Amino acid sequence: MANVNSYTRRMPTPDRTSLDAIVDAARDLLEEQGLTGLTMNAVALRVGVRPPSLYKRVSSREQLVQLVAEATLTGVAVRLDRMESAAEVVNEFRRFGHAHPAAFQLVMTPAAGIPTARREFGERASDAMLRIGGMLAGEEHALVAARTLTAWATGFVSMELNGSFQLGGDIDEAWRFGVARLIDALTRVG
Amino acid sequence: MANVNSYTRRMPTPDRTSLDAIVDAARDLLEEQGLTGLTMNAVALRVGVRPPSLYKRVSSREQLVQLVAEATLTGVAVRLDRMESAAEVVNEFRRFGHAHPAAFQLVMTPAAGIPTARREFGERASDAMLRIGGMLAGEEHALVAARTLTAWATGFVSMELNGSFQLGGDIDEAWRFGVARLIDALTRVG
């Protein structure tokens, strides 16, 4: 008697979207319109529901932004893990910034009050940096070396993305100069 | 006949605030509440007028944020210009980040869509960096050296301000390590 028609009983309205679709729409909006363009309204429009429906999948806009940050960091981690040499890792890091500028800024240089990824996502993304830090400077200096390299690469990519290099000159040349100088400096430590 | 009482004629309502007071209130709010807390409402409340009155002094919230960014960069430029050695400049840069974290992030790592300072303000702030770049690496490498140093310092301070150094260890030690490695590396170039 209970299961005569369990489908229509259990699904009075079928799902019209999914958490993945919502996060993907949010990521696209972030790149296209910036963080201010990532509104619940715009996300809802993209996934084909009304704004209140989003709250069945995410608890707030803040949590949605956090999910975007975490998905981004997972992507970076996977890409960096594949690289071998220090130069490759750092070049891939920069390539990622060029491919997803807004997501890069969101995860690497969030302003105060912007929701960030939970700890474990950041740690996973720093594995590759620690690995090359140890390779270059020796295991006992792996952490400081990784921090030096990450700080430089983050600052450089962030500056080129927001147009802070205003004095002309070749940006790619400045990047190669920095890579060479840093790798050399860190190698001398070990 | 025209000037019997020019004061009351020309000032039917005396000024109740000023552009400086508005920008100062905005800077305070930025540090206390973050960029999202810098609302026209909150600024108006602080300077003692109603929100619409602000539009007599600034054309938009966007322009107000730009004025905050420019005032911030002017402050940095003055402080960096006073320093002599490369280590002093870069340490003062970090001290500034600690003193005004939200303003630092606003001017050094603004997200896409955030209003930034007009060109000349950024250039003025980079004078000191160019100077020490030339001191360390020689005039012909001044620009790439300045970019390497600025990128590293910006990335480092930005990361410590937003809590990106999550793996323990001594942050000050990592800073000193970076300063020493970079100055050494850039000196070898010249």
Next chain:
DNA sequence: ACCTGAACACCGTTCAAGT
């Protein structure tokens, strides 16, 4: 000439009512 209340189009979010 500066200031204000009222109004508008937008946010994020809640919730009762629909299916």
Next chain:
DNA sequence: ACCTGAACACCGTTCAAGT
């Protein structure tokens, strides 16, 4: 069980009306 319209408190901004 998911979806929606209506509603609320907030934004930034405009503008006619006050002094």
